[in-house]
Amino acid sequence: MSPVIGQRLPRHDAVLQVTGRSLYGEDIKMPGMLYCKVRRAGIPHARLIEVDTSAAEAIPGVMGVVTAKDVPFNAFGFTHLDQPVMAQDKIRYEGDAIAGVAATSLEVADQAAKAIKIKYEELPAVFDPLEAMKPDAPKVHKDNIPTHFTVVHGDIEKGFAEADKIIEERYTTQFVEHVHIEPHAQLAYYDPTGRLTVWTTVQRPFLVASDLGKVLKMPLSKIRVLTPCIGGGFGGKNEMTTEAIVALLSMKTGRPVKLVFTREEEFTATTVRHPYVMFYKTGVKMDGTITAREVKIISDAGAYVSWGESTLTKALVHAAGPYRIPNVRIEAYLVYTNNNIGGAMRGFGVPQAGYAYECHTDSVARAIGMDPMEFRMKNCVVSGDTLPTGQTLQNATLDEILKKLSSMSGWKVAGGDGR
Amino acid sequence: MTEASTHHIRFTLNGSEVSADVKANDTLLNVLREQLGYTGTKRGCETGECGACTVLVDGKAVNACLILAPKVDGRAIQTIEGLAKGAELHPLQKAFIEEGALQCGFCGPGMLMSAKALLDEIPNPTEDQVRRGISGNICRCTGYAKIVKAIMKASRQMARVGGEGA
Numbered sequence: 001m002s003p004v005i006g007q008r009l010p011r012h013d014a015v016l017q018v019t020g021r022s023l024y025g026e027d028i029k030m031p032g033m034l035y036c037k038v039r040r041a042g043i044p045h046a047r048l049i050e051v052d053t054s055a056a057e058a059i060p061g062v063m064g065v066v067t068a069k070d071v072p073f074n075a076f077g078f079t080h081l082d083q084p085v086m087a088q089d090k091i092r093y094e095g096d097a098i099a100g101v102a103a104t105s106l107e108v109a110d111q112a113a114k115a116i117k118i119k120y121e122e123l124p125a126v127f128d129p130l131e132a133m134k135p136d137a138p139k140v141h142k143d144n145i146p147t148h149f150t151v152v153h154g155d156i157e158k159g160f161a162e163a164d165k166i167i168e169e170r171y172t173t174q175f176v177e178h179v180h181i182e183p184h185a186q187l188a189y190y191d192p193t194g195r196l197t198v199w200t201t202v203q204r205p206f207l208v209a210s211d212l213g214k215v216l217k218m219p220l221s222k223i224r225v226l227t228p229c230i231g232g233g234f235g236g237k238n239e240m241t242t243e244a245i246v247a248l249l250s251m252k253t254g255r256p257v258k259l260v261f262t263r264e265e266e267f268t269a270t271t272v273r274h275p276y277v278m279f280y281k282t283g284v285k286m287d288g289t290i291t292a293r294e295v296k297i298i299s300d301a302g303a304y305v306s307w308g309e310s311t312l313t314k315a316l317v318h319a320a321g322p323y324r325i326p327n328v329r330i331e332a333y334l335v336y337t338n339n340n341i342g343g344a345m346r347g348f349g350v351p352q353a354g355y356a357y358e359c360h361t362d363s364v365a366r367a368i369g370m371d372p373m374e375f376r377m378k379n380c381v382v383s384g385d386t387l388p389t390g391q392t393l394q395n396a397t398l399d400e401i402l403k404k405l406s407s408m409s410g411w412k413v414a415g416g417d418g419r
Numbered sequence: 420m421t422e423a424s425t426h427h428i429r430f431t432l433n434g435s436e437v438s439a440d441v442k443a444n445d446t447l448l449n450v451l452r453e454q455l456g457y458t459g460t461k462r463g464c465e466t467g468e469c470g471a472c473t474v475l476v477d478g479k480a481v482n483a484c485l486i487l488a489p490k491v492d493g494r495a496i497q498t499i500e501g502l503a504k505g506a507e508l509h510p511l512q513k514a515f516i517e518e519g520a521l522q523c524g525f526c527g528p529g530m531l532m533s534a535k536a537l538l539d540e541i542p543n544p545t546e547d548q549v550r551r552g553i554s555g556n557i558c559r560c561t562g563y564a565k566i567v568k569a570i571m572k573a574s575r576q577m578a579r580v581g582g583e584g585a
Contacts, residue, residue, distance in 0.1 A: 017524035018512040020459020020499030027458040231525025263464040
C-alpha cells in the first residue's frame with residue numbers, strides 16, 4: 001500500500017495552524033518598520049489635476065510620501081498595460097491609488113493620507129457595461145472595449161432556419177467580492193545593498209516580481225517576492241495591487257514599510273468577480289435536437305483589464321455548454337466601466353457562463369415540453385464530438401454522470417420535469 | 420492630533436501575569452498583536468463581523484477587535500497560543516487536524532477559541548448548538564461541515580476522559 005496515495009493525511013502545516021504559529025501577511029514585522037496608508041480616489045471618474053502632499057509631509061512622524069511622479073514606469077497589467085501604480089492624469093474608479101504615505105505609526109499615516117489634497121475635475125461616470133458600449137458613453141480609456149472575441153462554428157442562419165422553436169433569454173450575474181478573511185498585507189524592504197524584498201499575500205509571487213521589475217525599472221535579480229501563509233485567496237490575491245507603492249516608500253525612506261488593507265479597501269480597491277450580461281438564443285426541434293445557438297457575453301471589466309481578458313476567454317470556450325450543437329456563434333466583449341476591477345475568482349469566468357447555459361437549457365427543454373434531464377441526455381457531448389472551438393473530445397463521461405445523477409437524485413426522466 | 424490618555428493595565432494572559440501601557444483607544448487585539456507579539460489572534464475585519472480575533476475574556480468568547488484594552492485590566496485572557504499544554508495539543512486542536520477542519524487556517528485560531536468557550540459551557544453540544552457556537556466565526560474555505568464534525572468529535576473525546584483537557 002502506498003504511504004501517500006489514497007491515504008488521509010493531515011496538512012503538513014496543520015499543527016502550526018491550530019496553535020496559531022502559522023505566519024500570515026500581517027504577522028511579519030521588521031525592526032524600524034514604518035506604517036503605510038494609501039490615499040484612494042474616492043470618486044469614480046475624474047481628470048486628475050494636482051496632488052498636493054505638502055500638508056501630509058508636514059505632519060510629525062511622516063517619513064515619506066509618494067505619488068505617480070515617483071513611479072519610474074507607471075503602467076502594469078497581465079494582458080494590457082492599462083493600470084497605473086498610482087493615478088497619473090485620470091481617476092477611473094473609487095479605489096484608484098493616488099498617493100502612499102509612510103509614517104512612524106498607523107495613526108499618523110492615516111492622518112497624513114487624509115491630509116493629501118486632490119484637485120480634480122469630475123467626469124460623468126459609466127457603471128453599466130451595455131451603456132459603456134454606446135458610442136457616446138463616457139470614455140474610461142480611449143476605447144471602452146479593450147478586447148472582443150468571436151467563435152463561429154457551422155452556419156448559424158441555416159441552424160435557426162431548421163428550428164421548430166427559437167428561445168431567447170438574457171441572464172445577468174452580479175459582482176462578487178472574494179472576502180478572504182485575511183486582508184492583503186505587504187511589507188517591503190529596500191536594503192542598503194540595493195536589493196528589494198517584498199513579503200506579500202499573493203497567489204502569484206513571480207508575476208508580482210515581474211510587474212515590480214517593470215514599474216520600478218529594476219532587474220529581477222534585485223527583487224525577491226516572498227509569500228507567507230495566505231489567509232484565503234480564491235483568486236482575490238492573484239495580481240499586484242500596491243506592492244510598488246510600499247516598495248517606493250521603502251526606497252525613499254530606507255526603512256521597511258508595511259501596509260495592511262482595511263476591510264473597506266478589500267471591498268472598494270481590490271478585484272471582484274466580473275458581472276456578466278449574457279444573451280442566449282437557441283434553435284430547437286420538437287424532438288429535442290438543438291439546431292443552433294447564438295451567445296453574446298458582455299463582461300464588466302471595471303476600470304482596468306487585469307484578468308478580464310483571460311477570464312473572458314475561459315467563459316467563451318464554455319459558453320455553448322457541453323451539448324452537441326452543429327451551428328454556434330459566440331461573441332464576447334470586455335467592457336471598461338468606472339466600477340471595481342474584475343479579476344480572477346474561483347472558476348475564472350466559467351461559473352457565470354455555466355449559470356446562464358444551464359438555466360437556458362432548462363428553458364429550452366420546457367419550451368418543447370421535454371424533461372430537462374432527458375433533454376440533456378439526448379444532447380450531451382460524448383467522446384468523438386467536436387466542440388465549437390474545434391476541440392475533439394476524448395474520454396467524455398457526461399452521459400454517465402447524468403445517468404448516475406438521475407438515479408441518485410431520484411429524478412424521474414419519464415415523468416415530466418421532476419419538480 | 421489629540422493624544423489618547425495612557426493606562427497601565429495588568430491581566431493574566433494564558434495563565435501568566437502581564438502588564439502593558441496602553442492608550443485609551445487601543446483595542447485588545449492591537450495590544451495582543453502589536454505590543455505583546457501574540458500574532459496567533461488574527462485581524463480580519465476590525466468590525467466584529469468575522470470572528471478571526473476571538474479570544475476568551477474570563478472564559479467568554481469575545482472579539483478582541485471590539486474590546487478596548489483598558490477594559491481587560493484585572494481579567495483573564497486566553498488566546499490560541501495558550502490552548503495547547505506545551506507540546507500536548509488540546510482535543511479540539513487534535514480533532515481539527517484529524518478532520519481536516521482547516522484549509523487556509525486564518526479563521527482557525529478564532530474558530531478554536533469559540534469552540535473552546537462552547538465546550539466549556541456545554542460539554543456535550545448538539546450539532547445545532549455547535550453551529551450556533553461558531554456562528555460568530557466566518558470561514559470562507561471549508562463550508563463548515565468539517566469544523567462542526569471536529570468540534571463534535573472533540574466533545575466526545577473530552578467526555579471520554581472525564582472533561583480533562585479544558
